[in-house]
Amino acid sequence: MRLMSSTAAISALVLLAASPANAEIRIGSILSVTGPASFLGDPELKTLEMLVEELNANGGINGEEVVLIHYDDGGDANTARTLATRLVEDDEVVAVVGGSTTGVTLAVAPVFEENEIPFISMAGAVSIIDPVNPWVFKTPHTDRMACESIYTDLNARGLTSIGLISGQGGFGASMREQCIDVAPEYGITIAADETYGPRDSDMTPQLTSIAATDGVQAIVNPGFGQGPAIVTRNYAQLGIELPLYQSHGVASDAFIELAGEAANGVRLPGSATLVVDLLPADDPQHDVVTAYRDAYVARYNEPVSTFGGYAYDAFWLMVNAIEAAGTTDGEAVREAIENTTGWVGVTGVFNMSPEDHMGLDLSAFRMLEIVDGHWTLVE
Amino acid sequence: MSEFLQFAFSGMTVGAVYALVALGFTLIYNASDVVNFAQGEFVMIGGMVTAFLYASGTPLWLAALLAIAIAAVVGVLLNKLAVEPARGASVVSLIVITIGASIFLRGLAAIVFDKQIHRFPAFTGEDPIGIMGATIVPQSLWVVGGGLAIFAALYVFLTKSVIGKAVLATANNRLAAKLVGINTNHMMTLSFGISAAVGGLAGVLATPITLTSYDMGISLALKGFAAAMLGGMGSPLGALVGGFLIGLIEQMTAGYLSSEYKDAAAFIVILVVLFTMPRGLFGPRVAERV
Amino acid sequence: MQLSAKSWTLIALALCIALAPLAFPSSFYYRIGAVILVNGLAVTGLVILFGYAGQISLGHAGFAGIGGYSAALIPVHFDVHPVLGLLAGAVLSGVLAFLIGRPVLRLKGYYLAVATLGFGILVFIVLNNEADLTGGPDGMSVESLGLRSLSNALGLGLNTSEVWYWFMGLIVLLGAYLALNLHTSPSGRALRSLHDSEVAAGTLGVDVARYKLTAFVISAVYASLAGSLQALLNGFVTPDIAGFLQSIEWMTMTVLGGAATVLGAIFGAGLLTALPQALTVFAEYEHMALGLIMMLVMIFLPTGLLPSLARQFRRGG
Numbered sequence: 001m002r003l004m005s006s007t008a009a010i011s012a013l014v015l016l017a018a019s020p021a022n023a024e025i026r027i028g029s030i031l032s033v034t035g036p037a038s039f040l041g042d043p044e045l046k047t048l049e050m051l052v053e054e055l056n057a058n059g060g061i062n063g064e065e066v067v068l069i070h071y072d073d074g075g076d077a078n079t080a081r082t083l084a085t086r087l088v089e090d091d092e093v094v095a096v097v098g099g100s101t102t103g104v105t106l107a108v109a110p111v112f113e114e115n116e117i118p119f120i121s122m123a124g125a126v127s128i129i130d131p132v133n134p135w136v137f138k139t140p141h142t143d144r145m146a147c148e149s150i151y152t153d154l155n156a157r158g159l160t161s162i163g164l165i166s167g168q169g170g171f172g173a174s175m176r177e178q179c180i181d182v183a184p185e186y187g188i189t190i191a192a193d194e195t196y197g198p199r200d201s202d203m204t205p206q207l208t209s210i211a212a213t214d215g216v217q218a219i220v221n222p223g224f225g226q227g228p229a230i231v232t233r234n235y236a237q238l239g240i241e242l243p244l245y246q247s248h249g250v251a252s253d254a255f256i257e258l259a260g261e262a263a264n265g266v267r268l269p270g271s272a273t274l275v276v277d278l279l280p281a282d283d284p285q286h287d288v289v290t291a292y293r294d295a296y297v298a299r300y301n302e303p304v305s306t307f308g309g310y311a312y313d314a315f316w317l318m319v320n321a322i323e324a325a326g327t328t329d330g331e332a333v334r335e336a337i338e339n340t341t342g343w344v345g346v347t348g349v350f351n352m353s354p355e356d357h358m359g360l361d362l363s364a365f366r367m368l369e370i371v372d373g374h375w376t377l378v379e
Numbered sequence: 380m381s382e383f384l385q386f387a388f389s390g391m392t393v394g395a396v397y398a399l400v401a402l403g404f405t406l407i408y409n410a411s412d413v414v415n416f417a418q419g420e421f422v423m424i425g426g427m428v429t430a431f432l433y434a435s436g437t438p439l440w441l442a443a444l445l446a447i448a449i450a451a452v453v454g455v456l457l458n459k460l461a462v463e464p465a466r467g468a469s470v471v472s473l474i475v476i477t478i479g480a481s482i483f484l485r486g487l488a489a490i491v492f493d494k495q496i497h498r499f500p501a502f503t504g505e506d507p508i509g510i511m512g513a514t515i516v517p518q519s520l521w522v523v524g525g526g527l528a529i530f531a532a533l534y535v536f537l538t539k540s541v542i543g544k545a546v547l548a549t550a551n552n553r554l555a556a557k558l559v560g561i562n563t564n565h566m567m568t569l570s571f572g573i574s575a576a577v578g579g580l581a582g583v584l585a586t587p588i589t590l591t592s593y594d595m596g597i598s599l600a601l602k603g604f605a606a607a608m609l610g611g612m613g614s615p616l617g618a619l620v621g622g623f624l625i626g627l628i629e630q631m632t633a634g635y636l637s638s639e640y641k642d643a644a645a646f647i648v649i650l651v652v653l654f655t656m657p658r659g660l661f662g663p664r665v666a667e668r669v
Numbered sequence: 670m671q672l673s674a675k676s677w678t679l680i681a682l683a684l685c686i687a688l689a690p691l692a693f694p695s696s697f698y699y700r701i702g703a704v705i706l707v708n709g710l711a712v713t714g715l716v717i718l719f720g721y722a723g724q725i726s727l728g729h730a731g732f733a734g735i736g737g738y739s740a741a742l743i744p745v746h747f748d749v750h751p752v753l754g755l756l757a758g759a760v761l762s763g764v765l766a767f768l769i770g771r772p773v774l775r776l777k778g779y780y781l782a783v784a785t786l787g788f789g790i791l792v793f794i795v796l797n798n799e800a801d802l803t804g805g806p807d808g809m810s811v812e813s814l815g816l817r818s819l820s821n822a823l824g825l826g827l828n829t830s831e832v833w834y835w836f837m838g839l840i841v842l843l844g845a846y847l848a849l850n851l852h853t854s855p856s857g858r859a860l861r862s863l864h865d866s867e868v869a870a871g872t873l874g875v876d877v878a879r880y881k882l883t884a885f886v887i888s889a890v891y892a893s894l895a896g897s898l899q900a901l902l903n904g905f906v907t908p909d910i911a912g913f914l915q916s917i918e919w920m921t922m923t924v925l926g927g928a929a930t931v932l933g934a935i936f937g938a939g940l941l942t943a944l945p946q947a948l949t950v951f952a953e954y955e956h957m958a959l960g961l962i963m964m965l966v967m968i969f970l971p972t973g974l975l976p977s978l979a980r981q982f983r984r985g986g
Contacts, residue, residue, distance in 0.1 A: 107903060174806075174807055197642060198598075201590075202588070204388070208634060230590065257498075474920075476963070650784055
């Protein structure tokens with residue numbers, strides 16, 4: 001059930017030691033911890049809970065303790081809208097990080113705008129920040145950038161004609177649209193365009209059609225969840241020789257595990273999180289990413305994913321802005337986020353501005369290739 | 380030709396999973412007139428338990444057997460704790476109960492296991508078999524074979540064995556069944572147990588292909604229910620044919636027409652069939668009792 | 670003066686809506702109240718279909734999808750007020766229900782369930798796939814109905830949630846009034862005879878097919894209006910509004926509260942809408958708690974929460 005599947009968890013990570021004299025800073029969060037996008041929301045929530053504890057152990061923000069109030073929207077926009085109202089009117093939060101999916105983000109943004117509460121989203125689509133909403137920011141690279149990153153790599157390999165096979169969920173559909181939209185700028189032709197449902201278990205018909213299309217030189221698969229793993233297995237089953245590109249939606253070790261040997265040779269644009277050990281020590285992100293990976297693995301005993309990194313960046317951007325503003329006044333915090341420059345996060349180096357509410361450029365994406373079951377950097 | 384064959388293999392694989400779920404529906408429906416919307420959760424339990432046991436070092440065959448047994452126990456408990464106490468409740472109340480059970484089991488699985496996607500190796504290798512330019516993975520043969528075998532076993536059980544006939548009698552007229560000395564409660568428990576085991580087996584067979592996660596049950600239940608209705612509720616042959624038919628329609632549509640509208644094609648066919656044959660393809664042709 | 674059951678129901682409903690805000694600790698509860706009332710409108714329609722005429726539907730969210738996207742799309746493409754989108758959606762849903770109703774309603778029981786299910790899924794698939802028109806799975810924003818500015822112009826000074834709560838209160842009262850009138854009319858008696866036995870009703874000269882169709886069309890219009898209002902309330906709509914889970918949820922609300930009665934179904938809507946908010950304290954155990962509550966209510970109160978409680982109350986008092 002949609003409303004029913006909406007879970008919510010108040011994770012009031014209150015330090016027992018906090019003295020009552022100290023005020024507390026209430027940060028709200030809405031994530032899709034259950035439902036079809038749970039593999040986004042789950043690591044995002046785990047990351048937030050870890051960071052709040054860490055922050056409070058180090059004295060909070062300017063000595064004030066941070067309380068995280070979290071609800072699970074189950075991936076449903078209507079539920080998320082209700083929970084956004086709850087955060088604003090019942091819990092009286094001063095800032096919000098969250099919104100695992102684009103649909104949820106777009107549904108809740110007006111609530112925070114109306115109440116002048118800064119909101120940093122963890123969802124992909126470019127429509128969240130274009131046109132700019134003064135109160136809404138986001139940390140992941142856009143799906144448009146993922147397409148551009150793939151196309152740049154295609155250009156380098158001299159390939160110009162591709163077949164798309166996209167998931168029908170929000171992530172796949174939005175990225176498919178962006179990939180079609182931006183293709184002409186890179187001289188790329190979309191020769192075949194197929195989709196699959198979020199719970200489909202065999203995509204050989206779509207792949208057979210793509211492979212049979214004249215002139216297709218590579219296959220691109222926007223999507224997340226188990227779909228891309230099945231596409232990759234089916235691709236190997238059919239013995240297709242064309243290069244296969246996945247999206248940042250499957251940038252985690254779980255993908256390699258699920259796709260098995262078929263994953264070898266797959267390329268995708270991912271963040272530094274996946275290749276921590278391959279980063280040169282002088283890479284600007286080296287220390288940040290290593291520290292995050294080590295802390296997460298130590299605490300949860302599971303591999304980090306790119307998605308938890310989005311939460312890491314959103315949380316610290318918000319905390320740093322509140323600290324810099326020296327107040328929880330919405331307008332001041334909002335301006336402080338906009339003034340963030342050169343801040344090194346897990347996803348990339350952020351340079352926000354009133355015109356750019358994401359602050360990442362294409363360099364935040366690294367083209368990765370899976371070789372012998374491991375991530376490698378494509379030079 | 381090789382294209383057609385590829386789409387057909389794909390449709391058979393997908394359809395066999397639907398058929399297994401539909402057969403589970405059929406069995407419980409035959410014994411109790413209940414459509415069990417938690418049927419998909421049995422498939423999930425089969426896959427998840429096997430995946431977790433296997434990952435912890437249990438041999439695959441043992442993990443699979445344990446998973447099927449656990450699914451069967453959950454099925455029996457579902458009947459004893461939730462369906463039997465609601466004896467005499469209306470059809471819709473029973474739907475709500477089984478939906479409640481499915482939400483409960485999903486929530487439980489998220490806690491007992493996790494929210495990640497899981498898989499274990501195929502039984503007999505992963506190398507695809509090439510047939511006239513098309514390919515099929517060996518595990519697909521396991522799923523299709525499993526579907527056919529379960530159908531055959533159920534058919535023999537329901538039409539040839541005394542217990543099977545008692546199950547059918549229970550569904551047909553509970554009072555009359557009681558009068559001829561059938562313990563109808565036992566029959567219902569039995570059918571829930573077997574149905575859950577069939578669901579668990581479906582999870583074991585299909586997971587190397589479909590992958591599994593705590594929330595995979597609901598969409599399978601939906602397709603399995605649609606397959607059972609297309610074939611005609613209560614008919615094992617209907618469940619088998621309905622499952623394969625839906626799988627084939629979906630994958631043929633995806634291959635030849637439109638991958639976006641493949642699910643739509645399946646439901647349009649179901650609607651058209653039901654408009655012309657209101658009890659499905661193989662449903663019983665009986666007049667309503669007043 | 671002897672009041673009829675109809676009047677009692679309306680008075681009880683009006684009192685509940687009017688007095689509930691006294692217990693609201695913050696204006697967030699007006700939002701919950703408004704969502705409950707939107708669901709209440711949809712389930713009132715289902716009471717006519719299921720409670721009166723005995724027909725199951727697992728696809729009414731399809732009509733909500735038509736209503737929701739009519740309210741979203743028609744103002745954009747035809748430059749008209751969203752109210753016209755809402756009305757056009759209702760007409761469209763009614764006509765569609767009329768067209769598909771005849772063949773669909775020939776089916777019985779689970780066959781009817783799967784046919785309506787199929788209809789709902791078809792609507793969902795179209796809304797999800799036609800991204801150029803509907804924005805695809807990420808949804809699209811919906812123009813404001815202008816309730817807030819109306820409230821300001823009238824000098825009421827209500828916030829968005831509050832004004833929507835009172836507006837929906839009036840709509841649901843109106844919807845309940847019409848449903849209850851239908852219940853006591855000759856058509857309503859004919860409908861209810863279907864619930865007991867279609868064959869018997871048929872032999873008594875009731876035009877079974879026509880009355881079933883009437884109930885189907887009316888309930889489709891209710892669902893469509895609820896879909897439009899949900900979209901307008903949120904200022905945003907996604908294809909989930911037409912999803913299978915939404916249909917199941919409404920059917921569950923109808924049954925859980927007490928399917929034969931308008932009051933019971935709206936009570937069920939209140940319960941299932943508010944429950945997840947209350948269950949947030951259970952954190953990851955919330956789903957288990959929700960599933961358990963659904964099972965327990967149906968096992969121990971098989972006629973639904975409100976009628977069962979009322980019977981207990983009468984017996985005790």
